[in-house]
Amino acid sequence: MTTNHNLAVMHWGTYRVTTTEGTLTAIDPVEWDRNPSAIGQSLVGAVDGPSRIRRPAVRLGYLQHGRDSRHGRGKEPFVEVSWDTALKLVADELTRVKKAHGNEAFYAGSYGWSSAGRFHHAQSQLHRFFNQLGGYTGSTNTYSLAAAERLLPHIIGDLDVLQKQHTHWPVLAEHCELFVAIGGLPLRNAQVNGGGANDHSLKHWLGQMQQNGTQFINVSPVKNDLSGVTNAEWLSLKPGSDTALLLALSYVLIEESLYNDAFVNSHTVGFAPFKAYLLGQKDGVAKTPAWAAALTGVEEDTIRQLAREMTSKRTMINIAWSLQRARQGEQTFWATVALAALIGQIGTPGGGLGFAYASTNLAGAQRRTFSGPRFPAGHNAISDKIPVARLSDMLLNPGGAYQFDGQDCRYPDIRVVYWAGGNAFHHHQDLNRLVEAWRQPDTVIVHEQYWTSQAKFADIVFPATTSLEREDIGSASNDGFMIAMRQHIAPQGESRDDYAIFSALAERLGFGESFTEGRDAAAWIRHLYEGSMPRAQADGIELPPFDEFWQRGKLEYALPEEPQIFLQAFRENPVASPLTTPSGKIEIFSQTVADFGYEECPGHPFWYEKEETEQREISARWPLHLLSSQPRTRLHSQYDHGSVSRNSKVQEREPLWLHPHDAAARGIIEGSVVKVFNHRGAILAGVHLSEDIRPGVVQMATGAWYDPQDPQKTGSLDKHGNPNVLTEDCGSSRLGQGCSAQSCWVDIAAWNEALPEVTAFQPPQFVTGEI
Numbered sequence: 117m118t119t120n121h122n123l124a125v126m127h128w129g130t131y132r133v134t135t136t137e138g139t140l141t142a143i144d145p146v147e148w149d150r151n152p153s154a155i156g157q158s159l160v161g162a163v164d165g166p167s168r169i170r171r172p173a174v175r176l177g178y179l180q181h182g183r184d185s186r187h188g189r190g191k192e193p194f195v196e197v198s199w200d201t202a203l204k205l206v207a208d209e210l211t212r213v214k215k216a217h218g219n220e221a222f223y224a225g226s227y228g229w230s231s232a233g234r235f236h237h238a239q240s241q242l243h244r245f246f247n248q249l250g251g252y253t254g255s256t257n258t259y260s261l262a263a264a265e266r267l268l269p270h271i272i273g274d275l276d277v278l279q280k281q282h283t284h285w286p287v288l289a290e291h292c293e294l295f296v297a298i299g300g301l302p303l304r305n306a307q308v309n310g311g312g313a314n315d316h317s318l319k320h321w322l323g324q325m326q327q328n329g330t331q332f333i334n335v336s337p338v339k340n341d342l343s344g345v346t347n348a349e350w351l352s353l354k355p356g357s358d359t360a361l362l363l364a365l366s367y368v369l370i371e372e373s374l375y376n377d378a379f380v381n382s383h384t385v386g387f388a389p390f391k392a393y394l395l396g397q398k399d400g401v402a403k404t405p406a407w408a409a410a411l412t413g414v415e416e417d418t419i420r421q422l423a424r425e426m427t428s429k430r431t432m433i434n435i436a437w438s439l440q441r442a443r444q445g446e447q448t449f450w451a452t453v454a455l456a457a458l459i460g461q462i463g464t465p466g467g468g469l470g471f472a473y474a475s476t477n478l479a480g481a482q483r484r485t486f487s488g489p490r491f492p493a494g495h496n497a498i499s500d501k502i503p504v505a506r507l508s509d510m511l512l513n514p515g516g517a518y519q520f521d522g523q524d525c526r527y528p529d530i531r532v533v534y535w536a537g538g539n540a541f542h543h544h545q546d547l548n549r550l551v552e553a554w555r556q557p558d559t560v561i562v563h564e565q566y567w568t569s570q571a572k573f574a575d576i577v578f579p580a581t582t583s584l585e586r587e588d589i590g591s592a593s594n595d596g597f598m599i600a601m602r603q604h605i606a607p608q609g610e611s612r613d614d615y616a617i618f619s620a621l622a623e624r625l626g627f628g629e630s631f632t633e634g635r636d637a638a639a640w641i642r643h644l645y646e647g648s649m650p651r652a653q654a655d656g657i658e659l660p661p662f663d664e665f666w667q668r669g670k671l672e673y674a675l676p677e678e679p680q681i682f683l684q685a686f687r688e689n690p691v692a693s694p695l696t697t698p699s700g701k702i703e704i705f706s707q708t709v710a711d712f713g714y715e716e717c718p719g720h721p722f723w724y725e726k727e728e729t730e731q732r733e734i735s736a737r738w739p740l741h742l743l744s745s746q747p748r749t750r751l752h753s754q755y756d757h758g759s760v761s762r763n764s765k766v767q768e769r770e771p772l773w774l775h776p777h778d779a780a781a782r783g784i785i786e787g788s789v790v791k792v793f794n795h796r797g798a799i800l801a802g803v804h805l806s807e808d809i810r811p812g813v814v815q816m817a818t819g820a821w822y823d824p825q826d827p828q829k830t831g832s833l834d835k836h837g838n839p840n841v842l843t844e845d846c847g848s849s850r851l852g853q854g855c856s857a858q859s860c861w862v863d864i865a866a867w868n869e870a871l872p873e874v875t876a877f878q879p880p881q882f883v884t885g886e887i
Contacts, residue, residue, distance in 0.1 A: 123669050124583065125232045125312035125590025125599045127751050128153040133584065133604045139164065140584065140605055148672075151316040153307040155750055158758020159584070163608070167566040167757045167877045169579040170609025172202035176883050178575040183558035190551060190573040191827050193881035199610065199620075205576055207624040209559050213531045214250065220498050221531040222246060223557075225255030227504050228538015229751060232312040233588025233601055234489040235641050238537025238563060238580070238614045243493040245618040246534070248627050251497035253528045255504035259543045261437045262505060262854030263445035264471070266521050271703040272453055273696045275471060280594055282470055282479040283432075283682045285321035289328055291466025293429040296333045296422075297348075298358055298452060299436025300341020304748040305474045311488070311592020312599060313477045319344050321480070331429075333422070335361070337743065338773070338815055339808035341436075351422070352810045355741045356731065356859060357412040358439055360723055361419065362451035364408030367394045368423035369458045371404075375427075376460020383690050384457050386705020390720045403723065411728070413810075427459055434470035438745065442858040443731070444716060444724050445848040451721035454704045462702075463687020470682070481594045482680075484673045486655045488591025488598050489644035500528060503853035507544055508845055511553035519850040522712045530556075536563040536580070536614055541570045541822045542753035545857050546845035547838065548797050548831045563614055566757060567879045569822040579611035586613050589641060598659075598671040613637065709851065717851045731859065738794045738861035740778065740814050744839040747817035756821050757877040766802020768874045770820035770837030773804050774864070775811045782865060789867045791833075792816075794860075797841040799834040800867060814864065818857075823876035836876045 124133045124143075129152050134142035143159050145152030173194040177185030185192075213221050224246045230238035246252035257265045261275065268275045288295070295301075306318040322344040326332070334342035335351045335358065342348045353361060369375040370391055380387050389398075396402035405419035412419075426433070435452045439445065453469065461467030473479045502510050503520055506527075514529035533554075544550045554560065554573055563580040564571040571577050585607045590599035607613075615637055622631035635643060645662045652659045657673050665671060685693035694700030698708055710719025716727070735741070746752075749761040756762075764771060767789050774784065784790055786805045791798055792814070801816060809815055816839045823836035834841045843860045847853040 121602055121669065122604070123599050123601065124604060125601050126156060126583065127229055127232050127308045127310070127754075128155040128313055129307075129316070130312060130314050130590065130597070130599055131156045135604055138605060146314070149315055151319045153313070153316065154760050155307060155755065158750070158755040158760040160759070162755055162758040163582050163584055163605070165757065166879065168608050169564055169567055169571060169577060170611065171196040171579060172199055172610070173197065173577045173882075174202065174205065175575050178559075186558065187555050189555050189560065189575065193883045194577070195883050199612075202576055202578060203620050203624060206561055207621055209532065210249065210621075210625065213558065217529065217531050219246075219249065219251040220253050220500060220528045222249075222252040222534060223510070223530045223532070224252040224534045225502070225504060226535045226537055227255055227259065227540070227543060229308075229310065229754065230537025231583050231588070232590050232592070233583055233586075234311070234591055235491055235637065235644055236583065236586055236588045236613055236615065237491060240491040240493050241614040241618050242534065242536040243496070244491070245622060245631065247494035247496050248622065248631055249625065253498055253530065254496060254501045255507075256501040257504055257854070259441075259505055259855050261440055262503060263440040263848040263852030264437070264449045266852040266854070267446040267449055268453075269696065270706045270709050271450060271697060278471060278682075279479050280485045281680065281682055282473065283466070283468065284482040284680045285317065285324075285480045286482055287465050287679045287681060288330075288432060288480065289321060289324040291430055292325060292330050292432050293466070294331050294333070294425060294431040295325065296335065296426065296431060296433050297342055297436070298335045298362070298434065298448075299439045300334050300336040300338065301344065301434065301436070301474045302341050302746070303344045303474065305472070305746050306477045308751045309477045309592050309595060312590035312595055312597065313592070314595055314597040314599075316477060317481065318474055318477070337741075337810040337813045351414060351418070353412040353414050354810070355743055355813060356442055359444065359447045359451050359721065360403070360408045360411040361414060362448070362455050363394060363403040363721060363723060364405045364419050365423045365426070366390075366451070366455050366458055367403045368405060368420050369427065370394060372424070374424065375458040379460030379462075380458060383462070383687070384702040384704050385699045386703055386720060389705045390454060393720055393722070430464065430467045431459060431461060432467055432470055433459075434473050437472045437475050438858060440848065440852075441855050443846065443848060443856045444727050445854055445856065446717065446852045447722050447724070453702065454721050457702050457704060463681065463683045465681055468682055478594050481596070482675055483594050483596030484655055484657060484676055485593050486652055486657055486673065487593035489589050489648045491640075491644060502527065503847070505544070505855040506847065506853055507540060508546070508550050508553035511556045518853075519714075520853050521851055522708070531558045533557050533560045535561070535570065539568050539570045539753050541568065541573065542819055542840070544845070545840050545843040545855055546796050547822055547834075547841045549845050551830075563617060565611070568753065569876070572880050578617050579609060580617070581607045581611045581613045585611070587638065587641060589645060596673050596675075598665070600666045600669045615640070712851065714850045716849045731861075734861045738863050740812060740862050740864060742792070742839060742842060742860040742862045743813060743815045744818045744843060744857050744860070745815055747819050749817075750819055753819040753821060756819055766804065767871065769800050769802040769835075770816055771804045772801035772837070772864075773806055773809045773815040775809050775813070776805050776807060777811045778814070779803065779805055784864070784866050789871060790864045791867050792842065792862050792864050794842050794862045796844070797831055797834065799837050799839070799841050800871075801837040814862070821876035823874060825872050835872045836874050
């Protein structure tokens with residue numbers, strides 16, 4: 117029997133861990149991973165580094181004056197206290213708020229990626245705790261793709277389900293002749309998974325497809341968005357103009373009678389109003405290639421030729437998640453679905469439609485969809501949820517009205533924000549506005565491993581363990597593996613796992629027994645594994661007894677017997693295998709959406725001229741379009757303090773990609789530091805010049821820890837380079853209410869002053885002695 121005692125699962129990979137005298141000394145990728153992520157190397161020196169939170173801590177003002185000191189968040193020092201003191205403060209505050217304001221006053225959405233382990237998953241632990249307390253206000257959808265998550269059920273189906281149905285990579289390698297990547301196909305996005313990531317296969321399969329003759333077209337302002345293919349054609353277009361390009365491609369198919377009339381008639385509804393819109397019969401503006409060329413910067417002949425080529429070859433159209441993180445982001449996804457429907461290859465081997473083949477190492481994986489063990493969170497008695505990207509709106513406007521996906525809603529009056537897992541100061545837009553919003557609730561409580569900006573802006577901070585300091589089970593749907601996660605090092609300082617923290621609070625609040633069900637963490641891990649065995653069997657997977665699994669350390673499920681083709685059954689018989697849309701077909705026009713009465717979403721793919729005019733007016737003042745991408749060197753903000761991320765910095769600042777033409781116009785050189793600014797704020801960034809980015813466009817990765825130069829000053833310069841200081845906190849539309857980070861305009865200027873010290877990774881000031 118093989119014994120693997122040294123495996124550790126992270127969102128970015130599975131590694132073999134080496135420790136020396138209780139200290140982490142090495143992280144090595146597992147031998148079966150075809151393209152392991154370097155992010156894992158950041159753990160050495162970081163898990164026990166100076167950024168670590170080692171003891172419970174309370175903001176000084178909160179300790180002295182309670183909730184009346186809320187405006188001191190992010191400005192004041194902390195006091196390290198005993199676990200008993202911190203737990204009592206939290207239990208008393210939860211009791212007070214529940215009695216005075218009701219459970220809807222708790223916000224425990226806690227969005228973010230916390231742990232690849234299935235038991236020590238902070239959000240699940242948090243939600244179970246608050247459900248047993250009586251409920252909480254939560255959030256719905258994701259920062260990653262909320263606009264698409266809300267749109268697609270109306271027109272083709274639930275995105276979570278569709279992601280698991282994508283055509284497998286081997287099928288694409290055999291049959292796909294043309295792969296059109298709207299927004300690119302970045303290798304960096306495939307490093308991570310919501311659970312564990314074991315075999316990073318994207319680079320391998322792109323190589324196989326290229327070797328087999330697949331032609332790739334990268335439709336993006338950034339050339340390296342398809343760096344995994346050496347001979348990809350780069351179709352550079354203006355950011356935010358993808359919808360116009362897609363509409364013009366559809367126009368050509370109709371004008372030249374190239375669309376699949378039979379497929380459109382049998383598998384879609386709403387073609388007639390869409391056709392009328394494209395031909396200009398509704399607004400007097402035909403969506404011709406000439407019309408699109410002026411908006412996109414792509415030549416008219418290029419658009420026409422691409423449309424013809426897409427219908428003459430077995431074509432896969434793939435759209436990246438990032439494109440819908442923008443004003444009117446829903447329309448880019450809708451226009452992609454409509455174009456693929458007109459081409460009529462949906463359900464064929466190697467052709468059709470994909471939603472982000474590169475994202476989360478998930479779509480196209482030739483793996484079974486079994487998700488593994490699940491920790492039961494229970495039922496939330498509070499039904500109201502806010503769109504996740506409307507966090508600041510909620511905190512700033514208690515009782516305020518808003519519209520969302522056909523509903524008239526109101527924001528709750530939140531008195532306690534309780535966060536475990538994730539980092540709002542990474543995900544959210546317009547951080548200066550978030551700082552203001554964050555100071556509105558009575559109390560902010562966080563579980564954190566490191567002194568991130570979110571921890572520094574909290575009132576009460578519980579130190580949480582990392583996945584290396586506890587046992588768990590690593591597993592993810594479509595990953596194909598289950599890993600026994602051993603504890604490798606002792607908890608740092610006085611840190612505890614989330615389960616232990618919530619168990620202690622539940623005991624104080626009178627529901628400890630129901631929360632724990634009499635199990636410690638080890639008993640829960642065994643219980644969850646054994647509870648997953650019937651579901652595994654239903655999926656054709658025979659799991660061994662728990663003790664055998666724990667001894668072996670690794671399970672790899674057999675590959676599916678048949679290759680998967682996206683919506684193949686629907687193509688073959690749309691009556692017998694209908695979609696989950698109201699019509700059971702692809703809805704090029706949605707009467708449901710049209711009935712919402714939203715001017716910006718009239719019921720079909722749509723170019724909103726009013727929005728285009730507004731963006732044009734903004735760009736007259738701020739001439740550079742800022743794109744904020746997923747990072748190569750970390751997962752969101754996780755391990756920005758680690759060596760891999762810090763080694764990528766330019767003079768300790770987050771890198772900014774800039775075209776030499778734009779740099780020369782401003783007297784900026786390679787490796788220098790610049791100020792990036794607009795009316796929302798300003799940051800410092802280190803310059804990387806490249807001709808692989810379109811002139812007029814700059815790009816930065818998200819996730820640099822927010823580091824205001826003067827925390828006492830509103831709107832202070834961020835010394836480190838978090839682009840969300842600059843991005844707009846506005847919903848994509850009333851339909852999706854997603855984030856609109858990619859609709860951001862800035863200017864840059866050389867920084868000629870002394871560089872301020874980056875303090876993002878330093879702990880806050882602590883007060884000791886008599887308080």
